[in-house]
Amino acid sequence: MKSAVLEELNLITVQDRPDPVCGDGEAIIEPQSVSVCGSDVRIFRYGNLRVTTPTVIGHEVAGVVTQVGKDVSNLQVGDRIVIGADVPDMESGREYTLKGMGNLCPENYAIGYQLDGAFQQKMKLDDFTVKYGPIVKIPDTLSYDEACIAEPLACAIHGLELAQMSLGKSICVIGLGPIGCMILELSKYFGASKVFAAQRSRKRLDMAREFLPDARFIATEEEDLVETVLKETDGEGVDLVITTAGTTQAQEDAIKIVKKRGYVNLFAGLKNQPPLVIDSNRIHYKECFIMGSHGSTLPDVEKAVQLLAAGKISAKKYISKTFPLSEIQDAFMYHESRAGMKVIVKPQQGE
Ligand SMILES: [Zn+2]
Secondary structure (H helix, E strand, O other): OEEEEEEEOOEEEEEEOOOOOOOOOOEEEEEEEEEOOHHHHHHHHHOOOOOOOOEOOOOEEEEEEEEEOOOOOOOOOOOEEEEOOEOOOOOOOHHHHHOOOHHHOOOOOEEOOOEOOOOEOOEEEOHHHHHHOOEEEOOOOOOHHHHOOHHHHHHHHHHHHHOOOOOOOEEEEEOOOHHHHHHHHHHHHOOOOEEEEEEOOHHHHHHHHHHOOOOEEEEOOOOOHHHHHHHHOOOOOEEEEEEOOOOHHHHHHHHHHEEEEEEEEEOOOOOOOOOOOOOHHHHHHHOOEEEEOOOOOHHHHHHHHHHHHOOOOOHHHHEEEEEEHHHHHHHHHHHHHOOOOEEEEEOOOOO
């Protein structure tokens, strides 16, 4: 089989590797569509403490089960599935797993990190993943291309729910990449009363418009975010600010525009950015909540699949381009060029 092997930083080569062997409690899937995540490209460029090279990365996967071990009862050959990235660990993370917080287990096992990744023709799900992993079957009506965005969509759902988003609240999304746009789309189902959508460049912002045309879009290179939001909310700010742009500036702005008793969700992590310095009196006097969210859990992935299957999220609009496995480095470059939204790699194409 062909595997796209991350050999070292900035080097992925497509190689022939032996097919994985399926143990009694394990399963083998053939990944059909794997979308490229910002974190895949970060691992490719900078590495990650949870990733040891050589390895195969890729976690936003939709595929078909082609083999199951004799002890596996919850999966069958032919099942079409998606998998959330974070796999609970019943050993070190039993308490978290039982409380439904499998994304927070101490080891934080994830597909395409410590566990086998999806940028290859066959991928092994180990027995822990088969038993406890966020595996969700998808209906025949949902294409693999549409289904593979269930993983980032699940993270967006997780971030909104953890930040107590609910009917009638106002929201500001800072950063309009795919996740930011998913949050825009989701905010209408949460019954947002007013939605601000901020992005530095006008070009990227214009791409985001189709996801929620009646949002108030702010190109921050032309218009001051803090001033605009405060002016248009009578100085009050918004109930929820989510930063999907991984910049310290976005986090600082978020704290300035959150309403009293409001929530700031620091959704994107920071990389090569100065640490955030907070004027804690802002938090003190506003009684606001500064929190984060990271990954997703099984119920989030289930909801994501249901919304996609029901056509409530316009999955096709997110897919800008697909690449065969042999052109995976080009797929990463395309992602980095920020010319589109999601890029999909097709592991079964491109011998
Ligand atoms: Zn992802």
